[in-house]
Amino acid sequence: MKTTVTDWLTAGQHNRLGKHIERNIQLAVLYSFVGVIQFLLFAIFFLFAGRFSHGIALLFFAFFLIFSYAYLRLTGNHRRYFDMVIYMMALFCLYMVCLGGAHSSGPLWTFFVPLLASYLQGLRKGAITIVTLLAMILLIFYGPWSTLGIAQYPNIFKVRFLGALTMVCLMAFTYEYSRKLAHQELVMLSEKLEQAAKTDELTGLSNRRDMKEKLRYEASRSARSQKPFCLLLADIDDFKRINDFHGHDAGDLALQAISRRMTASLRKQDVIARWGGEEFLILLPESGVEEGHTIAERLLKTIAGQPFHIQDNSLQISLSIGLARFDPGSDMEKTISRADQALYRAKNRGKKRVETASNEAA
Numbered sequence: 596m597k598t599t600v601t602d603w604l605t606a607g608q609h610n611r612l613g614k615h616i617e618r619n620i621q622l623a624v625l626y627s628f629v630g631v632i633q634f635l636l637f638a639i640f641f642l643f644a645g646r647f648s649h650g651i652a653l654l655f656f657a658f659f660l661i662f663s664y665a666y667l668r669l670t671g672n673h674r675r676y677f678d679m680v681i682y683m684m685a686l687f688c689l690y691m692v693c694l695g696g697a698h699s700s701g702p703l704w705t706f707f708v709p710l711l712a713s714y715l716q717g718l719r720k721g722a723i724t725i726v727t728l729l730a731m732i733l734l735i736f737y738g739p740w741s742t743l744g745i746a747q748y749p750n751i752f753k754v755r756f757l758g759a760l761t762m763v764c765l766m767a768f769t770y771e772y773s774r775k776l777a778h779q780e781l782v783m784l785s786e787k788l789e790q791a792a793k794t795d796e797l798t799g800l801s802n803r804r805d806m807k808e809k810l811r812y813e814a815s816r817s818a819r820s821q822k823p824f825c826l827l828l829a830d831i832d833d834f835k836r837i838n839d840f841h842g843h844d845a846g847d848l849a850l851q852a853i854s855r856r857m858t859a860s861l862r863k864q865d866v867i868a869r870w871g872g873e874e875f876l877i878l879l880p881e882s883g884v885e886e887g888h889t890i891a892e893r894l895l896k897t898i899a900g901q902p903f904h905i906q907d908n909s910l911q912i913s914l915s916i917g918l919a920r921f922d923p924g925s926d927m928e929k930t931i932s933r934a935d936q937a938l939y940r941a942k943n944r945g946k947k948r949v950e951t952a953s954n955e956a957a
Contacts, residue, residue: 615778619715620673623680626711627660630684634660652690659683677715684708685728692735695746702748702756705732709760709767718771725764732757795869797847798854806868806876810927813880817923825887827877828917828934829857829894832946834873841908848905853898853912860897861890876931884920884951891916891949899947913947920952 634657641650660683667676685708691701708728713721735745736753748756793805801809817824831853838846850873857875858867870876877894879887899913917938921930933952941950 616673619677620667623677623715624664624667627664627680631657631660649694656683656687678720681708681712681716681724684711685724688728689731689735692732693745695748699746699748699752701746702732705760706763709764710770713767713771714774718768718775721771722768725767729757729760729764732760798851798869800854800858800875801866801868803868803870806866806870806878809866809868809878813878814921814925814927816880817921820881821923822881823883823920823922825879825882825884825918825920826930826934827875827879827887827891827894828870828919828931828938829875829877829891829914830916830938830942831873832913832915832942837910837912841906841910845905845908849903849910849912852903852905856897857894860893865890876934884918887918887920888949888951891918895947895949915941915946916949917941918949918951 634653638650638653638657641647641653660680663676663679663683666679667673688702688705688708691704693701695701705728709721709725712724715721716724736748736757793801793808795802813824831849834846834849837849850869854867854869854875857877861867861877862879864880866878866880868876868878877890879890882890894916895914899911902909902911904910915938917934917936917940919930919934919937921927937950937952941948944950
């Protein structure tokens with residue numbers, strides 16, 4: 596039941612567009628539905644009362660709203676649908692201003708148009724619609740139409756009505772401008788939070804969660820292209836000694852400096868992440884074992900080639916690296932495990948070296 600109502604309110608566009616657009620569609624559809632019901636009821640009343648021209652006009656407005664909804668379901672063009680609804684409602688309001696209505700209440704229908712136009716069409720397009728509507732009302736109020744049967748209003752009513760309508764327009768623009776700013780701030784905050792969720796706070800590198808997403812994507816791409824890629828699992832040699840002898844602040848600064856130097860020595864397409872305390876996982880897209888080994892050796896030289904100056908201390912730091920190749924259709928966890936085993940061998944064989952996972956050819 597809920598799914599059916601949602602599908603009806605969004606004209607079949609549910610989950611095809613963003614939540615913000617879906618809410619706008621739901622508002623426009625709900626508003627149109629209420630309008631169709633009112634138009635049909637009043638049309639039936641006027642037709643039975645013998646006021647055929649008014650009844651037919653209301654039937655036209657009702658069927659135009661129904662046509663607009665059908666257009667949205669068939670094309671999915673929500674912007675055009677919003678325009679159709681707003682322009683039809685504006686036309687109806689002008690019709691009521693010309694007609695006058697019971698006790699000259701026809702112009703009162705105009706007050707909802709500024710709110711709806713600014714919300715559905717946005718500030719710029721909504722402003723054009725509203726200014727055009729105000730100009731048309733002024734023309735109807737003060738034009739030489741008395742011989743054409745157009746309703747005539749007292750001057751005091753015209754002034755008060757136009758003043759009230761102008762205030763509503765200003766309120767609509769103010770509200771929409773504030774809403775737009777708030778929406779932009781929420782989007783920016785959401786992007787910052789999303790970025791923070793994917794970034795290691797200390798080093799600024801991708802974190803474990805983000806790297807897992809990138810690995811899934813690369814595995815899928817590898818399956819399509821049938822090209823392998825390599826993983827490097829790097830660990831800082833004797834990092835505990837830096838913390839023990841120089842303090843944890845120095846260790847944090849060292850991690851940051853190492854991260855920057857490693858990132859600078861990688862290719863643009865490579866991805867590096869802080870995998871654990873002093874471990875880094877590096878993704879080398881579309882790279883074989885030989886190319887991966889070359890990149891790993893370059894990393895070793897980059898880190899060990901020059902000392903790191905941390906808190907007035909000159910620290911000589913080195914890496915140990917394990918390399919494993921991921922073939923299309925392979926298991927990612929097993930590939931990472933093979934890289935970890937290769938790293939373990941590099942540690943046992945003297946550190947500051949690259950070891951390749953067993954049984955892998957270049």
